[in-house]
Amino acid sequence: SQTIHQWPATLVQPVGSPLSLECTVEGTSNPNLYWYRQAAGRGLQLLFYSVGIGQISSEVPQNLSASRPQDRQFILSSKKLLLSDSGFYLCAWNRGGRSYNEQFFGPGTRLTVL
Amino acid sequence: DQQVKQNSPSLSVQEGRISILNCDYTNSMFDYFLWYKKYPAEGPTFLISISSIKDKNEDGRFTVFLNKSAKHLSLHIVPSQPGDSAVYFCAAIEEASGTYKYIFGTGTRLKVLA
Numbered sequence: 074s075q076t077i078h079q080w081p082a083t084l085v086q087p088v089g090s091p092l093s094l095e096c097t098v099e100g101t102s103n104p105n106l107y108w109y110r111q112a113a114g115r116g117l118q119l120l121f122y123s124v125g126i127g128q129i130s131s132e133v134p135q136n137l138s139a140s141r142p143q144d145r146q147f148i149l150s151s152k153k154l155l156l157s158d159s160g161f162y163l164c165a166w167n168r169g170g171r172s173y174n175e176q177f178f179g180p181g182t183r184l185t186v187l
Numbered sequence: 188d189q190q191v192k193q194n195s196p197s198l199s200v201q202e203g204r205i206s207i208l209n210c211d212y213t214n215s216m217f218d219y220f221l222w223y224k225k226y227p228a229e230g231p232t233f234l235i236s237i238s239s240i241k242d243k244n245e246d247g248r249f250t251v252f253l254n255k256s257a258k259h260l261s262l263h264i265v266p267s268q269p270g271d272s273a274v275y276f277c278a279a280i281e282e283a284s285g286t287y288k289y290i291f292g293t294g295t296r297l298k299v300l301a
Contacts, residue, residue, distance in 0.1 A: 105286045105287075107289070109291075115293060116193075116291045116294050117231070117276060117291035119289065119291075124286045163231070165230070169286065173238075173280055173287065175221055175236060176233070176289055178223075178231050180229060181229065
């Protein structure tokens, strides 16, 4: 069966510090991968998605970036965190291809920027 | 510009009664919709989906209705149980380059009272 991991589970970082959140998927190959953010009182905002190694699509302008160095690894980064980067970050995957299928989410990372 | 809207941020229902969660969308090109359930500090889990060529899909206590002319869908939970208390997100799928993007609403917090 497929599983998705995210770490760390919680993170407290000062403003201006760098960020690296990691997501890995097991039990599948060539997944589509997604990063979302859920800010307080808001829905799930799609940040990045990837259909393959090295292929990243960005949804919103921001100081975050994403990379996919391996097929089942997705990394969310920032060089300098802002207060507004605080939120709950979720990684998700679904099967690649042209058919509709549901996304499966990881457990999330709670980021607090002070 | 919110393409998928859940106008009720919260809903309280008595145990055993029906819960009705609503969702409106603006893009008539969406042709697949999903509902997710989310507990605090966890990733969302998939509940039920519907294709735009259908107007109803049922799975146990959960039924999703789609009114394409009104660009409206709803999730019915019958009978409601205390364990159903969670935040519910509706999502629409939009075709993107090489994959599909999931556009989520802002969520409705359901509280089922014992």
